[in-house]
Amino acid sequence: xxxxxxxxxxxxxxxxxxxxxxxxxxxxxxxxxxxVILPKKGKLSVEAQVSQSTDTFVEGRxxxxxxxxxxxxxxxxxxxSCPDKGLPAFKRYVSCAVLARNLQIxxxxxxxxxxEKKALEREKKAA
Numbered sequence: 001x002x003x004x005x006x007x008x009x010x011x012x013x014x015x016x017x018x019x020x021x022x023x024x025x026x027x028x029x030x031x032x033x034x035x036v037i038l039p040k041k042g043k044l045s046v047e048a049q050v051s052q053s054t055d056t057f058v059e060g061r062x063x064x065x066x067x068x069x070x071x072x073x074x075x076x077x078x079x080x081s082c083p084d085k086g087l088p089a090f091k092r093y094v095s096c097a098v099l100a101r102n103l104q105i106x107x108x109x110x111x112x113x114x115x116e117k118k119a120l121e122r123e124k125k126a127a
Contacts, residue, residue, distance in 0.1 A: 005032050013037060013056075015064040037061060070101075077101045 005011055013035035021040045029036045037060035040048050051057065079097035082090050
């Protein structure tokens with residue numbers, strides 16, 4: 001995280017999966033980052049329940065779900081495994097997967113606008 005914070009100095013929150021929790025990790029992360037979203041597994045103590053029910057924590061978990069969804073979408077567009085070797089090939093592979101996902105999102109937006117326009121035209125003809 002130190003390297004990430006040095007490279008991107010505007011990070012204010014960080015979110016991890018449940019399996020990553022450890023008290024020492026949480027203490028270390030809180031030295032560098034304001035909002036640490038580090039959920040615990042299993043039955044929570046009263047103190048943990050209170051800390052994990054704050055607005056900041058809940059909002060961070062929701063964002064984390066969105067990021068996981070985006071990662072899954074990239075995996076569906078070819079990024080589930082990279083058969084190429086080396087960092088330049090990996091970067092090219094990731095770039096192509098991101099481009100494919102962005103093209104799909106753009107196509108969905110264009111199609112939605114087109115369908116809305118057609119629906120309005122049908123309503124005008126019917127009226």
